[in-house]
Amino acid sequence: xxxxxxxxxxxxxxxxxxxxxxxxxxxxxxxxxxxxxxxxxxxxxxxxxxxxxxxxxxxxxxxxxxxxxxxxxxxxxxxxxxxxxxxxxxxxxxxxxxxxxxxxxxxxxxxxxxxxxxxxxxxxxxxxxxxxxxxxxxxxxxxxxxxxxxxxxxxxxxxxxxxxxxxxxxxxxxxxxxxxxxxxxxxxxxxxxxxxxxxxxxxxxxxxxxxxxxxxxxxxxxxxxxxxxxxxxxxxxxxxxxxxxxxxxxxxxxxxxxxxxxxxxxxxxxxxxxxxxxxxxxxxxxxxxxxxxxxxxxxxxxxxxxxxxxxxxxxxxxxxxxxxxxxxxxxxxxxxxxxxxxxxxxxxxxxxxxxxxxxxxxxxxxxxxxxxxxxxxxxxxxxxxxxxxxxxxxxxxxxxxxxxxxxxxxxxxxxxxxxxxxxxxxxxxxxxxxxxxx
Amino acid sequence: xxxxxxxxxxxxxxxxxxxxxxxxxxxxxxxxxxxxxxxxxxxxxxxxxxxxxxxxxxxxxxxxxxxxxxxxxxxxxxxxxxxxxxxxxxxxxxxxxxxxxxxxxxxxxxxxxxxxxxxxxxxxxxxxxxxxxxxxxxxxxxxxxxxxxxxxxxxxxxxxxxxxxxxxxxxxxxxxxxxxxxxxxxxxxxxxxxxxxxxxxxxxxxxxxxxxxxxxxxxxxxxxxxxxxxxxxxxxxxxxxxxxxxxxxxxxxxxxxxxxxxxxxxxxxxxxxxxxxxxxxxxxxxxxxxxxxxxxxxxxxxxxxxxxxxxxxxxxxxxxxxxxxxxxxxxxxxxxxxxxxxxxxxxxxxxxxxxxxxxxxxxxxxxxxxxxxxxxxxxxxxxxxxxxxxxxxxxxxxxxxxxxxxxxxxxxxxxxxxxxxxxxxxxxxxxxxxxxxxxxxxxxxxxxxxxxxxxxxxxxxxxxxxxxxxxxxxxxxxxxx
Numbered sequence: 001x002x003x004x005x006x007x008x009x010x011x012x013x014x015x016x017x018x019x020x021x022x023x024x025x026x027x028x029x030x031x032x033x034x035x036x037x038x039x040x041x042x043x044x045x046x047x048x049x050x051x052x053x054x055x056x057x058x059x060x061x062x063x064x065x066x067x068x069x070x071x072x073x074x075x076x077x078x079x080x081x082x083x084x085x086x087x088x089x090x091x092x093x094x095x096x097x098x099x100x101x102x103x104x105x106x107x108x109x110x111x112x113x114x115x116x117x118x119x120x121x122x123x124x125x126x127x128x129x130x131x132x133x134x135x136x137x138x139x140x141x142x143x144x145x146x147x148x149x150x151x152x153x154x155x156x157x158x159x160x161x162x163x164x165x166x167x168x169x170x171x172x173x174x175x176x177x178x179x180x181x182x183x184x185x186x187x188x189x190x191x192x193x194x195x196x197x198x199x200x201x202x203x204x205x206x207x208x209x210x211x212x213x214x215x216x217x218x219x220x221x222x223x224x225x226x227x228x229x230x231x232x233x234x235x236x237x238x239x240x241x242x243x244x245x246x247x248x249x250x251x252x253x254x255x256x257x258x259x260x261x262x263x264x265x266x267x268x269x270x271x272x273x274x275x276x277x278x279x280x281x282x283x284x285x286x287x288x289x290x291x292x293x294x295x296x297x298x299x300x301x302x303x304x305x306x307x308x309x310x311x312x313x314x315x316x317x318x319x320x321x322x323x324x325x326x327x328x329x330x331x332x333x334x335x336x337x338x339x340x341x342x343x344x345x346x347x348x349x350x351x352x353x354x355x356x357x358x359x360x361x362x363x364x365x366x367x368x369x370x371x372x373x374x375x376x377x378x379x380x381x382x383x384x385x386x387x388x389x390x391x392x393x394x395x396x397x398x399x400x401x402x403x404x405x406x407x408x409x410x411x412x413x414x415x416x417x418x419x420x421x422x423x424x425x426x427x428x429x430x431x432x433x434x435x436x437x438x
Numbered sequence: 439x440x441x442x443x444x445x446x447x448x449x450x451x452x453x454x455x456x457x458x459x460x461x462x463x464x465x466x467x468x469x470x471x472x473x474x475x476x477x478x479x480x481x482x483x484x485x486x487x488x489x490x491x492x493x494x495x496x497x498x499x500x501x502x503x504x505x506x507x508x509x510x511x512x513x514x515x516x517x518x519x520x521x522x523x524x525x526x527x528x529x530x531x532x533x534x535x536x537x538x539x540x541x542x543x544x545x546x547x548x549x550x551x552x553x554x555x556x557x558x559x560x561x562x563x564x565x566x567x568x569x570x571x572x573x574x575x576x577x578x579x580x581x582x583x584x585x586x587x588x589x590x591x592x593x594x595x596x597x598x599x600x601x602x603x604x605x606x607x608x609x610x611x612x613x614x615x616x617x618x619x620x621x622x623x624x625x626x627x628x629x630x631x632x633x634x635x636x637x638x639x640x641x642x643x644x645x646x647x648x649x650x651x652x653x654x655x656x657x658x659x660x661x662x663x664x665x666x667x668x669x670x671x672x673x674x675x676x677x678x679x680x681x682x683x684x685x686x687x688x689x690x691x692x693x694x695x696x697x698x699x700x701x702x703x704x705x706x707x708x709x710x711x712x713x714x715x716x717x718x719x720x721x722x723x724x725x726x727x728x729x730x731x732x733x734x735x736x737x738x739x740x741x742x743x744x745x746x747x748x749x750x751x752x753x754x755x756x757x758x759x760x761x762x763x764x765x766x767x768x769x770x771x772x773x774x775x776x777x778x779x780x781x782x783x784x785x786x787x788x789x790x791x792x793x794x795x796x797x798x799x800x801x802x803x804x805x806x807x808x809x810x811x812x813x814x815x816x817x818x819x820x821x822x823x824x825x826x827x828x829x830x831x832x833x834x835x836x837x838x839x840x841x842x843x844x845x846x847x848x849x850x851x852x853x854x855x856x857x858x859x860x861x862x863x864x865x866x867x868x869x870x871x872x873x874x875x876x877x878x879x880x881x882x883x884x885x886x887x888x889x890x891x892x893x894x895x896x897x898x899x900x901x902x903x904x905x906x907x908x909x910x911x912x913x914x915x916x917x918x919x
Contacts, residue, residue, distance in 0.1 A: 076487070083484045108744040118487050142747035148487050168714050173751065174491070174728050175535075175711035181485040183714060199712065205535055206709070208492050215486060242569060 049211065050081045068105035071097045072112035079118045084211055084246070086278045088317035094119050110140045117149035121156070124320045126349055129153035144174035151182050155189070158350035160381060177207045177216070184219065189352065191382035197223050214240040214247035221253050226385065228416040230260035248274050252283040259290050260418030268294075281307055281314075281324055288332070293421035304332050327357050335364035352378045352388075360391045368398045386412040386419035390427050397430060406434045492518045493533040494707040496729045497677060498649050499540075501703045501834045501860045504683055506903055508840050510638060511689055513540050513554070514681045514863075514907060515705040515731075519647065521613070521676035523911040529571050529613045530644065530678060531588055532558040536709045537725055538680055543702035544691035545822070546799075546815030548755030548829035552689065553595040556642065556680050558588050558610070571612070576620050579609050579629045587612055590642055592682075608632050610642035614676070614910045623909050631904070638684040639904055645679040646898045646908040648863050674911050681905035686836045691818050695836050698818035700799065702831030703860075704732040704754060727751055732831045733796055733858065734867040739875070740796065742766045754829035757797065764828070767792050772875045782886050785877035795858050795874055797828035808879075812849070813838075813859045834860030847873070852880055863900040863907065 057074040061067060075098035082090040098119065101112040113136035120129035130153040136146035147170035154163035167186050170179040180203035188196035197220060204216035221236030234257040240250035255270035271287040274280075288303035311325050322341040329338035338361035346358045359374030375392040393408030409431045418424055500514040517538065521530045532538065537557060541550035564570070564585045574583035592605040611630035614623050631641040691698035708725040729750050731737075741749045745762050757763055770792060773784035794806035799814025803823075811817055813833040816826055841855040846866040848856020850873050857865040858874070869887075876884040898908040 080486065083486075105743075108742070110744070110747075114487075122484065140744050140747055142745075142751050144747070145487055148485070152485070152487075164714055171711045171714070171723065172726060173747075175709045175723075175726055176491045176494075176728075178486050180712070183712060185483055185485070186714060202535065202712065206491070206493065206533060212486050219483075 049209070050077055050084055053077050054081060066104060068101045068109060069111060071101035071104065072109060072115050075101060075112065076115040076118060079115065079122050082122060086248075086280050088314060088319055091119060091123055091317050091319070108139060110136050110143045110146065113139060114143070114146045114149055117146060117153065121149060121152045123318050124156070124323075126153045126156040130157065142173060144170050144176075144179070147173065148178050148182055151186070155185070156349060156351050158352065158354070160189075175202075175206075177203045177212050180206065181215065181219070188223065189381050189383045191384050193223060193227060193384060210244040211247065214244035214250060217243060218247065218250045218253060221250065221257070225253070225257055225260070226416055226419075228414075228418065230257040230418055233257045234261070246277075248278040248280070248283075251277070252280065252286065255283075255290075256286060259421055264290075264294060275303075275306075279306060279310060281310055281321075281328075284310070285328060289420065289422045293425070304328070323354055323357055326361055330357065330361040330364045335361055335366075339365050339367070346374075350377070352381055352383060355380075356388045356391055359395065363391070363395045363398060368395055371395045372399060384415050386416040387423070389415065390419065390423055393427070394430065397434065402434060402437060406431065409434065491728070492520070493531070494536055494709055494728050495519060496705050496707055496731045497647070498734065499703065499705045499731050499832055499861070500648075500863060501701075501832055502862045503686075503834075503836060503838065503840050503855065503860070504904065505840050507683070510683050510685055511701075511834065511836055512681065512683045512904060512906065513703060514679060514905060515540055516645070516647065516649075516677040516679050516907075517707070518678040519675065521644070521678075521910075523614065523674070523676055523914060528615070529586060530676070531560065531586075531613070532556075532590070532610065532642070532678060533709065534558050534560055534588075536707055539706045539708065540680070540682065541704050541706060542689050543704075543754070543829070543831055544689065544698060544700075544815065544818065546702065546818070546826040546829075548702075548753065548757065548827050548831075549597070550595075551597055551691065553593075554604075554682055555593045555595055555601075556590050557593075558590045558642075561587050561589060571615055572619050575618075576612070577622065577625070579611070579626055584612060588642075592640055604634050605632050605640060608640075608642070611644060613644050614912060617912055623912075627905075627909065634682075634684065636685070636688065638682065638688070640682040641679075641905050643679050643681075643905070644676050644910040645905075646911050647675050647677045648898075648900060648907055650866075674913070676910040679905065679907055681907065683904050690836065692820055694820070698820050699837035700813055700815045700817050700833060700835050702732075702754070702799070702815060702829065702833045704730055704831050706730040706753075727753070730754075734832075734861065735871050736796060736830055739772055739871060740766055740770060740792075742771075749830075754831055755827065757830050758828045763830075764793075764797070767796055770875055772872070773877070776876060776887075780886060782876065782884065789877075791877070792874070793828065796830055798826075799831075799833040800858070812854065832861055833858070847883075850874070850878055850880055850883060 054074065054077050057070055057077060061070050061074060064070065075094045078090040078094035078097065082088060082094070094115070098112050098115045102109055105112070113132055117129045117132035117136060120126070120132055129149060133146045133150035133153055136143060137150060147166045151163050151166035151170060154166055164186055167179065167182045171183060180199050184196045184199035184203065187199055200216050200220050200223070204213065204220070207213045207216050217236045217240035221233040221240065224236060225233035234254055237250040237253040237257060240247050241254070251270055251274040255267045255274060258270060259267035267290060271283060271290065274283050275287060284303050284307045288300045288307070291300040291303065307328055311321065314321055322345040326338045326342035326345065329335065329341065339358070342354065342358035342361050345354050355374045356378035359371045359378060362368070362371035362374065372395050375395050378388050379392065389408050389412035393405045393412060396405035396408060409427050412419065413424065413427055413431065494517065496515060496517050497519045498516045500512070502512055504510045504512045515538070517532070518530050522528065537555050540554045542552040543549065544551045562585070568585070571586045572583050573585060576584045579587070588610040589607050590605070590610055591603060591607060593601045594604050595601045609630060611627045614620055620626060627641060627643045630643055631639055633639050686695035687693045689695070689701045706727055707729045708727050711723040711726045713723040727750070732754065737746055737749055742762055745760065748760065749763065752760070768788035768790070770789060776782050777784045790806045791808055794800050794804055794808050798804040798806065799816070800808045800810055800812035801814035801816050802809050802811055803816040804814055813835040815821060815833070816823060817835070838855045838859055841853050844856060844862060844864060845851030845853035846864055847853070848865045848870055849859055850870055856862055857867055857870050861867065872887055873884055876887060878884050898911065900906045900908055
């Protein structure tokens with residue numbers, strides 16, 4: 001029975017994929033997965049969902065294949081849809097549409113240039129994204145969307161002052177959900193958590209599509225969770241799902257919050273549902289770690305197997321993700337490989353997350369002396385992230401810097417006592433041991 | 439630039455093989471959706487980047503002498519296009535962090551002498567228990583069954599004076615959530631209509647989108663479509679309307695509509711931004727103009743591609759400093775396209791006639807080719823003509839008598855009370871604009887284009903009294919026959 005289901009699944013997947021074969025032929029964009037519960041749509045009306053937008057654009061382009069603007073919109077809509085449905089096979093389609101737009105209208109095609117920047121960001125090619133966004137900005141200094149793509153790229157590249165400038169430009173040209181959400185992330189990364197929440201509230205006020213409402217509620221939930229308030233986080237995740245039942249990130253978020261609240265069975269169920277809908281590597285990794293923390297090592301290994309398979313599919317669609325792969329390898333695979341992958345990533349970009357991941361991989365590979373400067377780099381913006389602090393504390397402890405280790409491990413637990421089902425208990429154990437060593 | 443790995447080209451076969459691996463690994467979990475979802479790392483936060491901001495999207499502006507109250511002018515501006523009627527319990531609120539403005543330039547300087555400004559706040563009594571906007575039939579604006587309503591303040595802002603509050607804490611007519619919940623929407627709109635001190639009235643309400651056109655003509659011209667303009671297949675959708683009717687003296691320079699009958703009008707939307715300056719406990723900033731609208735279709739048919747965002751961000755007083763904009767008015771694209779497609783010769787350039795229509799208003803004093811005194815502020819007797827600048831505005835001569843039987847082609851049809859002398863609900867602006875761009879003059883239409891877009895009226899008739907705009911549609915567009 002199970003085997004049969006498997007074959008059927010694979011067949012369905014391949015059939016689905018066949019639909020992606022050619023941009024021109026595809027009339028049916030991927031719809032979002034069916035909601036588990038349907039509370040009658042979003043909290044607001046407004047623009048149709050991205051799938052509908054894509055269908056309309058495709059119909060229009062069949063009638064008007066020379067419509068450069070339509071191709072640019074379609075290309076950007078694919079990226080947006082990929083963001084919402086986590087489907088990387090949309091990236092090549094996006095690229096075809098955007099390049100077609102640029103071929104039709106090489107001059108003053110800000111929308112297509114911005115689309116290319118957004119696509120490059122989605123594929124984690126941040127230097128390329130910056131180049132495309134710079135072109136778009138030069139083309140039309142009053143266009144605000146390019147600054148969003150530019151801010152995303154610069155944030156990931158670790159050019160923080162320029163990233164902040166870009167988002168301020170965007171805010172000054174067009175205050176909206178798109179700019180407030182980016183402002184929130186910038187504020188959060190700089191440790192201004194309360195202001196980050198205020199920016200998200202502004203983004204929420206201006207959000208008109210259910211997906212955007214869900215995005216804002218979800219990240220309000222993330223802020224709450226990361227500051228040690230799992231119940232508040234759960235409330236936000238539920239509001240996100242009420243606005244958009246297909247917003248799977250909030251289902252995985254709910255699972256994480258439930259695990260923190262000690263509701264393990266519910267957490268496992270929600271993770272399974274979320275992963276069945278959208279097998280995001282992040283959810284899969286979190287779920288594996290939750291299972292491991294519950295002593296269910298065999299099931300955890302299965303999830304890690306899924307993760308490895310996904311990372312191959314990822315690369316096949318032109319996505320570079322050495323960060324994600326490296327983080328996984330450092331904790332659950334081959335730390336030496338992790339160091340190799342993350343060193344490559346670090347050579348590409350000096351982002352605080354990469355600094356943290358490479359430092360941690362160095363530690364796991366037994367190279368603590370090299371790890372510490374990286375862990376300190378990760379702290380350069382003042383981001384209050386418990387996992388980063390935990391990593392630094394462990395590295396300090398390994399080097400025998402016991403006082404800062406105590407401070408950092410205690411700081412991590414103070415920031416968020418539930419930061420990880422695997423590592424928060426470990427932080428407590430280490431701290432107890434260190435306090436015994438006073 | 440660092441060297442990057444070339445992405446492997448994905449082939450269908452290879453993907454299938456990978457997916458097979460994946461589904462084997464998942465061991466029975468049903469992967470939903472076509473294509474196995476594989477996303478970005480959590481570290482890369484992907485925020486929305488699609489430029490759709492309907493709450494502040496200003497679709498249309500109308501300005502006309504009120505047919506039933508000829509001593510007043512009615513100004514109507516619409517926002518938030520494509521509202522699906524009966525789309526479930528949907529509500530289409532005005533933004534609460536925005537200024538909704540209708541601006542009046544009575545001196546021809548391109549700056550507002552007077553601004554009517556609406557600001558909104560929410561009254562949300564839904565709590566966490568329900569997402570529904572009403573929990574029973576709503577017969578009156580103040581019924582407790584209406585759980586969500588918007589209140590607004592209307593200010594009159596005159597240069598050099600303190601803002602005057604005309605309406606304090608009024609209630610906007612709600613979005614129509616359906617016939618069962620709101621059996622008599624007309625009654626709600628009447629209750630929401632407020633008298634103004636000094637005469638006149640105002641209302642904030644949902645309405646049937648009165649814009650009408652068949653986009654095929656543009657499709658042919660542009661080899662594209664204008665869906666991004668918010669002017670696509672409009673029939674059956676609703677919009678949010680702000681309407682105000684005021685005595686002509688309120689708008690005229692020095693309050694004298696006899697000596698100074700011409701006003702330029704444009705609507706604009708501003709939204710409050712924020713400053714990222716760290717350490718501030720309230721991240722707020724100044725208000726930023728995000729949209730602007732004077733003559734219909736200018737941003738679509740006249741403003742060049744690389745200038746559309748600038749046009750939305752800048753005030754009309756800056757238009758004459760935009761050489762690219764002026765160049766496009768003098769040498770527009772549309773006639774060239776028409777010549778290429780239909781073989782109708784494009785009029786000789788520079789098109790100083792269009793400069794008159796869009797940037798100065800029509801008057802002998804402008805020195806342009808249209809030797810008629812119609813609707814330029816230069817006709818106002820008391821203004822300082824040295825301060826006059828070309829600026830894109832919808833210009834209305836308030837002294838033009840109301841036409842008993844309006845012609846849909848307005849001035850071109852010999853009806854001088856119609857567009858481009860202000861704009862009435864039934865003026866067929868697409869046909870007029872197309873004819874004007876082709877060089878038509880009153881009584882001399884371009885016959886080859888006489889059929890225009892073939893759509894000669896709105897999907898739902900406008901009404902004979904304020905606010906003139908039709909009540910919102912209630913049938914879902916997708917089911918509308």
